[in-house]
Amino acid sequence: MKNRNKFLSGVVSFAALATSSFGALNSPFESLPAETIAAFRFDNSPETLEQYVDNTKMGQLLFSDEKIAEYKAFIEKLIESEEAGGNFIQKLGEVGLELDDLYEMATSHIGGAVVDHPVPGHLSMPTILIWAEMSDGVAERAFQAVLEGSAENEGIERTDLELPGGPGARIRKIADGSSFLVAQIENRFLFAIGNVREEIADMEAARVFEEAELEALGLFMTAQLEGGGEFLSDFYADAGVSSVRPSYETRLELLGDVQRLLDFVPPQNRQMVESLDINDFNKIGVWSGFVDMEERSILYFGAPAPRKGVAKLFENEFFEFQPPAWVPSSVNTYTAASFDMMKLYDFALETAKKFAPPEQVEQQLGMVNAQLQMSLQTDIETLLSSFGTRIHMLEYPIELVSVDVGEGNNVDIPQSSQAIVMDFTRPEILQAGMAMIGAMAQNPASGFELVDEMGFSGVRMKQPGQGSVTIAHGLGKLVFAIGTDNTSSRIFSTLTTVPEGEDALAGNSELRDYLSEAGVKQGTMFSYSQGDKVLKNLVPVFQTLSDTMSTAAGEDAGELVDDLVNLLPKEEELEGLLGITFSRMYYNDAGIVLEGINQYK
Structure with missing residues (x-):
């Protein structure tokens, strides 16, 4: 009993x-x-979801009454396929519930x-x-x-x-x-x-x-x-929290007391927390809400000035957002951030001396400097001070790449590509380094190959099925290209032949209008993407996913997989759903703030 x-x-x-x-x-x-x-x-109440359905194409696509009915029908079919005779539905009824009640609980x-x-x-x-x-x-x-x-x-x-x-x-x-x-x-x-x-x-x-x-x-x-x-x-x-708390009505709110959270760090990890000065952080806040056809969000980390440790790494130079002329408008996402290599070096050195005797750390630094002087005719500080104060990151549209899976079979898989570009004022250092790697590239088994393309020289490392990584320098830039084999050619081309008009991100009329209307302030990091492009970029991912599920499901679950695939948005349905997605990071006396907007249409 x-x-x-x-x-x-x-x-x-x-x-x-x-x-x-x-x-x-x-x-x-x-x-x-x-x-x-x-x-x-x-x-996630019906009243809130109705705001998206009534005002946005995205809401109509995902949360309309017709779409909700399709979701419910699929879930019921899925449950019945897993539970012989529909036992789950029957058990719900035995405890006084219906499938609609589960939806009510979720919404x-x-x-x-x-x-x-x-x-x-x-x-x-x-x-x-x-x-x-x-x-x-x-x-x-x-x-x-x-x-x-x-x-x-x-x-x-x-x-x-x-x-x-x-x-x-x-x-x-x-x-x-x-x-x-x-x-x-x-x-x-x-x-x-x-x-x-x-x-x-x-x-x-x-x-x-x-x-x-x-x-x-x-x-x-x-x-x-x-x-x-x-x-x-x-x-x-808390003054810092109240200074960034949004005035608009929020849908999501997450608040945390970092000091209390750190009380639960296991003793064996406390030295790491203290050495990185993570205990300088005091609050975390996240807010998000639907305002004027935009999803607005704020992420706040309380870290009062004067900062040290990890928090101090965020104290980089403020600048105005303006994409360089060489950034093409065809990218999915463009991010620019202030970057101080010497500050990162000082932080790493200071942290190392908390885990090892300072004289031992200095001795190891001396050995590294001696090795650098012998191989590259430089030292750590000269090398690091050669980097510029900006880092530029570009994400290109996803591509379907054919991969050999053995036995003469190829499979198309979606692969993303990124490029990272930094100024570098001492090309002779890089040339000396590349010469060393070039000697390794002479061995076919090394996986390295030399690159000499469009005024850029460097090295490429290929991994079958995983794409390639290229590191090269030219035109006063250090370039990292990660992804498909043509990613490096793509970034080299736009750096040597600067795009014009609407082909350049700086000339994109939609971005220019947004920057003018929004009155974007200075910050330490910015990120921009065109929402429609990002969504359409998911089409090959959806296609690969549906093909994979169909192959793995077999005949018994084939109909169910077809139903699931039909729930996914079609390519034509992804047109005209989103506008610009934009974020800005900055800091003030109270902490670090990341603001973001995502425009709906």
Whole structure:
């Protein structure tokens, strides 16, 4: 027999409040206690999805009533194929649910948090709280389904509870005694589970932690009824956080106290945290929302000035976004960032001296410098100071590349290509280095081959089926080309023969209009892409995916695979969905900020 005795827990005695006596509930996010380490909320409600459907082509493509019906039909068909006789659907019915209820659960206000709940006489217990605010009646059906499901499972013991504002239950696995809590307040379904950080000596100790787990959930529920959650107000009282917090309504919000998170770093890893000065970071915040046909987002890392360690690496020169003339408009993505090789070197040297005696590090540096002087006639600082202060990264459209898989068979696989370009003012150093590698390239088994193309010289390394990597210099530039065999030729060509008009990204009218209208400020890193190009670029990936699934599925699942492939957007459907995607990174006295927008059409 299941243990189904109801009781009033001492740790949540306030459950005597009648459910009918409270008015409007506080939101779960507002009800989190001061001990919260990190929390998130995500609005996936039908009302929010309707904003995308009513206003954007992307929303109409993915979330229209017709498309949702197709998703549901496919899921039902998939379930029936996996469960002989449609047992899953039948089991749902036995606990009072329908397939539509699962969709209602997914399309709700969802959130979660980790609370460092105190346990007197023991280490505190990080407790995971998860919630979902659902349509009327769905939370109650979900809660009852858990109760009914546990009653049907002989390996489960259930204890019913009276909690603040609604019913609850502890669901325990008899085999090992592990358990979790579920509860319901009006249209909210809640879940809680504690993570004990010490050995549990006996049942008495286990009960202490179970009571603490129950207390954490009870306090969370009480705060939704009466108020009292301090986490959100405390977090936003931070001047750095409040300075970047968006004024628009957000769909996604993720907040974390980095200092509290670092408290849980294992002792064996703490030296690394301290050596990199990661403990200089104090907050993390992520926000995203739909505003004026744009998905806007902000990522914030709190790291107050003066910074050191990893955080200081972000303190690079501010500049205005202006693609160089040689960047073609055909790229999928273009990224430019400030870069200081000497700062990176100083950081690496400082860190090394925290792990080894300084004199030993200096001795090793002397040996490296001697080797560099002998082989390249330079030293570390001269070499690193030869690099420019900008790094440019280009991502080209994905290509289908034929790969020999043996026995005379070829398979087309999608392959992406990237190029990285930096200024370099000491070509004689590179020439000396390439001469050394050139000697290695004389051996056919080395995998190296020399490159001398369009004024660029260097070396290429090929890996069958994985593309090639080219490192070359010319025109005062150091170039890394990664991807297909023609990636290096593509970047060499545009550097030697600069594109003109709309063929150049700097001359692209859509980008120029955006920069003029948005009033983009200076930053330390920028990234640009044309959303439609990126989406259309997924076509070969979708095609390869569908071909692979069709081949692997065999006859039995062939129809199901066909249905899945039909759910994927067609090439013509990907036209005119997105505009510009743009991001900017900068820093201020409080921390590092990354802002992004994604335009919808």
